[in-house]
Amino acid sequence: MSTQNSTRQKLIDAALKLFTSLGVTETTTKAVAELAQVNEVTLFRHFGNKQGLMLAVMEESAAFKQPGELLLIPAQGDSLGEAVAQYAIAFLQSVAQAPELLLSLIGEARHYPPQNRQALSKGINEANSYLAKYLAAAIEKSPNCGLAPEKLASMLLAALLGYSVIENTCPEQQLWRDRTEFIDDLVLLLKAETTELAINDLPASVVHEILHRAKKAQLRDYALIYVLFGSGLSKQEIASLEKTQQINESDRHLLQINSRQVPVNQWIMGKRYGSYTRNPLTGWLRSRTGEHPALFVNDAGLPMSALDIDLCWQRLTENLLTPEGRSPIIEQARQTWCVEMLSKGMTLENLSMLTGLHLSKLQPYARRVKEKLALEQAIDLDRKS
Template structure:
């Protein structure tokens, strides 16, 4: 058998790796390891002295690092922007750890019982993994011409420490309320790195359509009512799809990542209203507004989105498509937005940014009377993130009340 031609020492390391991953270190016996490796238990003791000696050999074996999923395993050539690179790495890393969560729990929980040699080997293994990460980050950031505020090795150490810490928390306690879910944690992690660790030139775009755009430390202002109607009008002049796309942006408050993930089956109606089922990020249902900032854009079930769907002749399942009848990607949505807003300037002297469409919907819903908790459910974001916009609504209501009182004051 090919298995028997493998050197005994390597067979024992491979068997231990498989069993430690499957059931943890404490639950694995030396007899199980020996049986899996098809050797006598005495051979194990002769080779490694004890189970912890075998664990030490595992940690010192460079091939085990890849088996445990600690290496990145993803090519930087597939990364198109910095948020994607960070999010991709975090997700791959957490997925790899999730596949060996019994081993992670056991490794952390029993670390106090290990010898100095075991702990040193564990540290060396993590250091090797860290070097892979540092190289990955260096390649990605150099491609994007981005500088960092600390050496790559320190940045990698911070990233991996946060990921391992979250993994231990997730694997050991599912009842914590620190993060809504893994996606919520990864979004927060990416924000931290984008706006704290990196020095990003002005000409490097970050507007990728992910929730990062809205969740940045910058509190975006809502767009003026007249500008929103102007953008919707310009989109309507392009074609049915552009009009439907703008309608969904301002009528449901979705990010362009969420819109890019929509399929035809995600748009549906009940007896009185139209709805969208959001399949990415925070899974939820969102009503599609008929009124946008005081102007009606459709009657149930006749609106820009339903007209776009009714007039389509293709059989593509995606809700929005590009010129080649492929699903419309976030970059294509952003390109259309830039076409609608090319010469517009907000009151702050800046071109309107796509995240401002989402913020405009948030503020409108709050102004109409939706509570922050209700908006949190519809927007798929924690109430804390919405707090700047709750304050903004309070300011707007105060100004409206002041104007109302002024108009009621009798003339002198």
């Protein structure tokens, strides 16, 4: 090892020791230099400032090397769950080597000056980026995972950091018996997320009957069902909408959902429901008397929650059965819209952008469309016989 590398490592080891015993806030660069038996100028030459030193400790100390080294190789195993478990074990084992460092980094963060917070944020963001790359290959082996690698990495890091804090501050906690049980639960949750979605889109006759019942009920119900079948939004997304998030022009009607826009279709399962400027939704908005910004309000004039929307659906579909002999559930409205869009020629990539769903989550929809097309082809062939 060169003298330069040896000095750098001495400074990192000294900083780790002081961060662990005194905390990041109370540790000074002068104290680190003295413990490493170098002058403070040497510390600045290697790391620039205390923030650079803190990042180096996070990246290079033995406490974090094990999961870091794991990221240098592709995720092992035949499933995403195995890859997650592999990383979780390595992460928790590494943190256990110096738990006080983690507690100091996180527990004192609100007392840090802006530069230290930026350094900590940079370290977390970089760790998330590396972890996402590690998980990407494993996600390819799990086509039903609806999470992008970056989102899965964020969730995994947050869970592991949270567990580490609980484990090292609450020894009598009864949430999990040990790390093994925690990791097992983490993998079980992931399996639930990656379980293939069963697509049960509704036939046109059922869709039009629900819309007919809603029209006979009241304007709000008619508009609500129209949005469910005309835009493919979930009940949670609809509950979050405000009046300013709808854009209706002569050639389009759109709803703004966070950073994406979705169309409100005037044609639903082969039947036209008004125009872009005059339809059940615009009719409901013109009838509104209250000033509340929510797009949909209940009878008391308050924003409709996801539960309110679900109860409205149940009321309108009472005693109505699907061809399978079951009551329609509200999630089938979105499934029906997605299948209809794909059947009309929309690509999976475009549907992903409109729905916000990962491409892998849309694969079951593509198979459902192929099933329907195969059935129609079989029927046409029989007719021509």
